[in-house]
Amino acid sequence: MxxxxxxxxxxxxxxxxxxxxxxxxxxxxxxxxxxxxxxxxxxxxxxxxxxxxxxxxxxxxxxxxxxxxxxxxxxxxxxxxxxxxSPLAQQQANSFAEETERATEMVRAATDEIKALFDAVHGGDIVNISAFSATVVDIISSIERNPRALIAFTRLKSRDVYTYVHSLSVSALLASFGRSLGMTEQEVFELGLAGLLHDIGKIFIPDAVLRKPESLTDEEFAVVRTHPERGHLLLCQDPTTPAVVLDVCRHHHERVDGTGYPFRLKGEAISRVARMAAICDVYDALTSNRVYKSAWTSQQAITKMHRWVGHFDPELLLSFMKVIGVYPAGLLIRLPSDRLAVTLLNGRRASRAKVRVFYCARTRTPLPLQDVFIEDNLSHDEILKEQDPLDWGIANWAVVAEQLMDGKVPRLPSKPLFS
Known part of the structure; x- marks a missing residue:
């Protein structure tokens, strides 16, 4: 009561x-x-x-x-x-199974709540940012108890509630992303709120367009492209709306090469949080069932996103891969232990990245091939950064990577590699 x-x-x-x-x-x-x-x-x-x-x-x-x-x-x-x-640090940890059960109930209730709030705004009510805050707290609390359960559950969203659960998913992904980058509690909270409201402008887009199973016409796509600006104007009705929320809503479709919308911003002209939101938004969309396509696996989505050069901030994309524990197969990466490795398909251990170590960057000598799982908590070895094969004297990385992934010892350049 x-x-x-x-x-x-x-x-x-x-x-x-x-x-x-x-x-x-x-x-x-x-x-x-x-x-x-x-x-x-x-x-x-x-x-x-x-x-x-x-x-x-x-x-x-x-x-x-x-x-x-x-x-x-x-x-x-x-x-x-x-x-x-420090409320984030004091949530009681749950197992994946325990938290999935809680997340199931939370998502069902939150989906109904978000739908009701969006419907009310669509019906003419003024946006009240505080009405969404409790849902964000629930999302972040679930992440703190188990960082993978809620995100995994939201992958199962059905097509008829896609818009609302997509908002929940992006909220969870953005909050997890911010947390992994060491942002403050308030910053993480505002990121979660931004994710929840990033697509609120879509309430003005006709369902016939949003749910169309075929490709959109140029005219229809032009209508869809209005949703960041319309959402931004809507959120400006509440003077308490944080600047981060307004920024993400308006700019989450910008791309670092200037091909995005609505302003075709480039590189650093796009804020860091908007670049983070772009990654979370696209990843969730690719791994969800839509009216016009079936969901891709996390590995497929990340592989495609990595290949879309110019769409995303490469350093932030690699950081995001750490959050979800999924990497494209065939990346050359360097571990904090000063070893070079190639990323492998995760296989059954989809919750942890798997790499194959083959070279010591410090002594510049080959190492016996060794498979390493990247720990969930990153307490042991973690992927430091992606490397350019040419910086290590490897001109034929595609061939070398394929040999390594097949378990073969590759022929590396005869001259010493250099860092």
């Missing part, structure tokens, strides 16, 4: 469901959490929040607090945990 109370009525053990204030104004990054200690209590009471909504099914009811039974109904394992100073 949800109940609205004033800050002075809040007790330790209550579960906060929502603040009656913009998420930018409330004292916590999380908007749903269990009040666990006096510090949480003091921060709420000292804030400018006029009232909060508590969920009496998940925490201490108001009646129990009034009667002095302060600990009788406190849940031992709240859904989102408390809002500590």
């Amino acid at each position: 949800l109940r609205r109370i004033t800050p002075d009525q809040i007790k330790i053990g209550m579960f906060i469901h929502a603040f009656d204030e913009s998420w930018l104004e409330n004292p916590f990054w999380l908007t749903r959490f269990l009040v666990k200690n006096a510090n949480d209590l003091e921060r709420i009471r000292k804030s400018a929040v006029p009232s909060v909504v508590i969920d009496e099914r998940r925490g201490l009811p108001l009646k129990a607090a009034s009667s002095g039974r302060a600990t009788a109904t406190v849940p031992t394992r709240p859904d989102l945990g408390s809002p500590p100073r």
Whole structure:
């Protein structure tokens, strides 16, 4: 049961469901959490929040607090945990199976919620950014408990809810991406919000165009290309919309070679977050079933994206590969252990990248072929960066890579390789 109370009525053990204030104004990054200690209590009471909504099914009811039974109904394992100073680092880890079960329910509920919010905006309601914040918290919390479960589950989106689950997927991918790059909690949160709202302009595109199973005409594609600007104008209605959200919505279809839209921006003229969003948006689209095509595997999608030179920031694309643990087969890469390796097909171990080491970059000598799995947590060996074969004196990398992938020792240049 949800109940609205004033800050002075809040007790330790209550579960906060929502603040009656913009998420930018409330004292916590999380908007749903269990009040666990006096510090949480003091921060709420000292804030400018006029009232909060508590969920009496998940925490201490108001009646129990009034009667002095302060600990009788406190849940031992709240859904989102408390809002500590570093909430991202304190989520309880779950196994892939455990988190997939939770993610399933979360995606179903969030899909309905996003659809309702998008429909309301389409019907003429003013955009309220804070209405989307709880969904972003749920997404990031799931990522923190297990970074792969939610993203894997959203691959199963059906065609009829594609737009809404695509938004969830891009939100999860962007938040994971930002987290992997060491961004702050607030930055990760805003990236998640940007992913959730990046395609909101598509509510103005006719379903007949969005769901068309054949190729679009030039006129139809021109209509589709209006959605970043229309979405941007829509989000500007709420003055609390973060700049990152506006940026991603407007520029996620720009390409580093200037072939994107709506402004044909090039290179550094496109912000880093917009370049990140472009990668997440295309990857999710390629790995989803659409009305006009079946989903590609992660390996197929990443391989194609890597070959589309000029579309994506190459360094960010390699960083994104780390997030999802998938690399195109045949890349020359250097490990922090100063070994050169070729990336292999993941096979059954699709959750971890597999490489074949063949050369010591430090001593410039061949090594016995050795297969290495890149750990999920990157605590042991991780892919440092892609290498240009010519920088190592290998002019025929395609041949060498094929030999290595076949398990054969290649003939390397007779002169020493150089870094």
